[in-house]
Amino acid sequence: MKVSFFSTCLVDQLFPQVGASAVRLLRRLGVEVDCDPRQTCCGQPAFNTGYASEARKVVSHFIRVYRDVETIVVPSGSCAAMIKCHMLDIFPEGSPQYQEVVAIASRTFELSDFLVSELGVVETGARFSGTVTYHDSCHQLRELGISEQPRTLIRGVEGIQFVEMKNSTRCCGFGGTFSVKFPDISAELGRDKLRWIQESKAEYVIANDVSCLMHLDGLLKRERIPVETMHLAELLVK
Amino acid sequence: MNRIKIDVASALADRRLQATLFPALQRSVESRDEAVSEVENWEELRDYGRRVKLHTLEKLPFYLEKLEKNVVGHGGKVLWAESGEDAVRMILTIARERAVRKVVKSKTMLGEEIHLNQGLLKGGLEVIETDLGEYIVQLCDEMPSHIVTPALHKSRHDVAELFEAKLGMEPTDDVAKLTLTARNVLRRHFLEADLGISGVNFGVAETGTIVVVENEGNARLSTSLPRVHIALMGIEKVIPRTVDLSVLLKLLTRSATGQRLTSYVNLISGPKREGELDGPEEFFLILVDNGRSQIYEDQFLRQTLTCIRCGACQNICPVFQRLGGHAYGTVYQGPIGSILTPQMFPIAAVEEHPFASSLCGACEETCPVKIEIPKILLRLRQQVQEARNHGIQRFRPERIGMLMWAWVVSSSRRYAIASRWLRRLQSVLFRNGRFRPAVPPVSAWQKDRDVPGLAPKRFREYRESEGAEH
Ligand code: SF4
Numbered sequence: 001m002k003v004s005f006f007s008t009c010l011v012d013q014l015f016p017q018v019g020a021s022a023v024r025l026l027r028r029l030g031v032e033v034d035c036d037p038r039q040t041c042c043g044q045p046a047f048n049t050g051y052a053s054e055a056r057k058v059v060s061h062f063i064r065v066y067r068d069v070e071t072i073v074v075p076s077g078s079c080a081a082m083i084k085c086h087m088l089d090i091f092p093e094g095s096p097q098y099q100e101v102v103a104i105a106s107r108t109f110e111l112s113d114f115l116v117s118e119l120g121v122v123e124t125g126a127r128f129s130g131t132v133t134y135h136d137s138c139h140q141l142r143e144l145g146i147s148e149q150p151r152t153l154i155r156g157v158e159g160i161q162f163v164e165m166k167n168s169t170r171c172c173g174f175g176g177t178f179s180v181k182f183p184d185i186s187a188e189l190g191r192d193k194l195r196w197i198q199e200s201k202a203e204y205v206i207a208n209d210v211s212c213l214m215h216l217d218g219l220l221k222r223e224r225i226p227v228e229t230m231h232l233a234e235l236l237v238k
Numbered sequence: 239m240n241r242i243k244i245d246v247a248s249a250l251a252d253r254r255l256q257a258t259l260f261p262a263l264q265r266s267v268e269s270r271d272e273a274v275s276e277v278e279n280w281e282e283l284r285d286y287g288r289r290v291k292l293h294t295l296e297k298l299p300f301y302l303e304k305l306e307k308n309v310v311g312h313g314g315k316v317l318w319a320e321s322g323e324d325a326v327r328m329i330l331t332i333a334r335e336r337a338v339r340k341v342v343k344s345k346t347m348l349g350e351e352i353h354l355n356q357g358l359l360k361g362g363l364e365v366i367e368t369d370l371g372e373y374i375v376q377l378c379d380e381m382p383s384h385i386v387t388p389a390l391h392k393s394r395h396d397v398a399e400l401f402e403a404k405l406g407m408e409p410t411d412d413v414a415k416l417t418l419t420a421r422n423v424l425r426r427h428f429l430e431a432d433l434g435i436s437g438v439n440f441g442v443a444e445t446g447t448i449v450v451v452e453n454e455g456n457a458r459l460s461t462s463l464p465r466v467h468i469a470l471m472g473i474e475k476v477i478p479r480t481v482d483l484s485v486l487l488k489l490l491t492r493s494a495t496g497q498r499l500t501s502y503v504n505l506i507s508g509p510k511r512e513g514e515l516d517g518p519e520e521f522f523l524i525l526v527d528n529g530r531s532q533i534y535e536d537q538f539l540r541q542t543l544t545c546i547r548c549g550a551c552q553n554i555c556p557v558f559q560r561l562g563g564h565a566y567g568t569v570y571q572g573p574i575g576s577i578l579t580p581q582m583f584p585i586a587a588v589e590e591h592p593f594a595s596s597l598c599g600a601c602e603e604t605c606p607v608k609i610e611i612p613k614i615l616l617r618l619r620q621q622v623q624e625a626r627n628h629g630i631q632r633f634r635p636e637r638i639g640m641l642m643w644a645w646v647v648s649s650s651r652r653y654a655i656a657s658r659w660l661r662r663l664q665s666v667l668f669r670n671g672r673f674r675p676a677v678p679p680v681s682a683w684q685k686d687r688d689v690p691g692l693a694p695k696r697f698r699e700y701r702e703s704e705g706a707e708h
Contacts, residue, residue: 013693014690014691014692016699020697020700020704035697037650039650040653045640045643049619049623050593050620050622051644052623054640057645061650065650086616138596138600142598142600142602142603169600173556174596176597177593178593180679180682181682182244182246185246186596188250188560189556189596218683218686222688
């Protein structure tokens with residue numbers, strides 16, 4: 001099995017260790033991984049802020065990079081949803097890129113979904129002693145319907161303590177440019193989440209989106225709360 | 239044009255609101271979830287509801303005319319109001335011609351939308367809200383803060399204080415006593431009123447029946463005791479058949495209050511007939527457009543009009559759970575408000591509203607008629623940005639930023655170069671999770687949150703340094 005790994009721009013720029021973990025994980029499971037050096041971003045920041053033609057520009061580049069690829073794996077529910085659901089809003093039926101976008105959308109997988117649904121993986125061979133809880137990122141949960149796959153993988157880690165927090169499916173408040181357009185609400189919603197994380201007594205909060213984790217981590221650090229954030233891929237290669 | 243800003247600061251600073259709002263809404267969400275879990279084919283019902291409403295919209299003129307014909311057949315009168323002002327004027331005329339002095343109203347969001355109370359007061363009429371929540375809100379001269387529970391922002395304690403001040407009630411915190419007091423006051427008004435005004439949840443075209451759903455019995459009294467009844471109905475509230483009603487009622491009551499059925503479901507077909515003891519002598523149905531046919535124009539946005547006003551999207555919305563209704567400054571608030579209001583008014587007047595969402599999608603997930611609220615918000619965001627692309631606004635920092643960003647990330651070469659330059663910039667400005675000095679949007683981010691900062695090495699270089707083969 002051969003896949004092309006789209007790291008996403010946030011991982012590329014801010015959290016390269018997450019991308020590296022995901023690639024290591026895939027290789028460990030016998031997947032051949034290619035990372036196209038031309039990759040940049042899925043266009044979501046512009047699209048979600050209402051800048052349609054800017055989003056179109058970025059998505060066009062994405063299409064140029066990924067048009068001939070068999071399988072694309074993305075370590076982010078949000079970017080996977082952008083590719084699988086929203087690129088079709090940008091290039092709807094009737095536009096010249098439509099066919100390519102449909103093909104790309106059907107070949108794109110969010111990482112945990114790829115591992116569980118495509119490869120049938122339950123245990124990745126990871127070992128970790130610590131108490132973790134899982135935050136459902138919104139687009140992964142509601143646009144892609146992925147909820148069990150990451151939990152299956154977490155439970156498959158040897159020695160781990162997995163606890164569900166209250167309201168794990170409630171938005172962490174990040175919301176892309178929402179986080180800077182309405183920073184006070186965004187932070188308030190994040191603090192709600194921190195409360196539930198703390199109540200769960202978890203030492204680590206796991207998610208599949210570095211965007212949520214970046215927001216939560218920024219709040220945790222500012223509030224000096226001793227809980228660490230970790231991307232699922234990082235946990236699964238421990 | 240008055241621009242409506244969302245007042246985040248006051249809402250978040252309101253201790254009382256913050257303490258009561260979220261738990262109250264969570265309770266609503268829980269009862270909704272429980273009521274829904276009892277229905278095995280809930281998803282099918284949602285699909286059916288959505289289909290029926292979309293179908294009706296497609297043939298809107300046909301069904302409205304059918305409804306009109308059947309209402310007239312029952313001896314009712316039907317009036318068509320293009321705007322809110324038209325509707326208010328019609329009601330005032332009816333009232334004047336019949337020497338009406340006192341009006342009792344049961345809950346109608348459309349009435350709020352067209353500022354009916356103010357209009358009636360100006361016309362010299364006495365107006366009494368009879369839904370307990372609306373009555374409370376009216377006593378404090380406020381707007382409803384939720385489309386189903388208008389006094390959501392009031393605690394029991396607030397209400398006790400209010401009744402003490404306005405109704406001269408003995409101090410108490412007992413809900414039963416509070417309700418009884420309101421009931422006694424309202425009873426008198428019911429008996430004295432000459433005109434009753436109600437909203438409409440559904441208008442069944444096939445039978446010419448209007449349906450009013452409620453829990454307190456006040457709508458039944460408002461629509462049957464006074465000698466004239468006027469029902470205000472948005473044109474999108476028409477549905478084809480009684481069978482459809484059975485599904486939509488289920489969707490509505492379970493989503494709105496978690497009830498299998500509300501305590502009262504009033505089916506009203508015209509005025510009192512010969513030989514009947516109860517009911518008004520005259521019945522008017524006013525069909526109000528007020529911007530709705532404008533929404534109707536767009537094939538995609540049209541689904542906004544399928545809303546059955548259950549308020550479930552408000553209950554579950556994280557942003558609404560923190561802000562409450564008043565912060566939005568509009569009659570319809572929260573997710574439904576943020577898609578409806580910008581389509582009814584010039585969008586520039588409420589340009590913040592489509593952005594006041596993290597696009598988490600909880601609203602769409604709960605909506606009984608599956609309105610694609612996040613997608614609609616995205617579309618409206620595009621409209622806002624397009625509307626801003628004139629004059630000096632074209633050079634707004636956000637747009638310049640987006641243009642530059644898109645130019646950079648749509649080329650791998652430019653992206654690589656920019657990555658290097660940003661790292662150089664960061665090495666000068668970034669210390670301990672903060673940028674100094676910081677400009678927007680970084681300043682907005684780091685007010686409450688540390689900034690992670692760009693990694694010294696990008697993903698590719700990082701892997702190379704780890705010794706990974708390409
Ligand atoms: S948009 Fe949907 S959930 Fe919100 S009030 Fe309307 S019907 Fe209810």
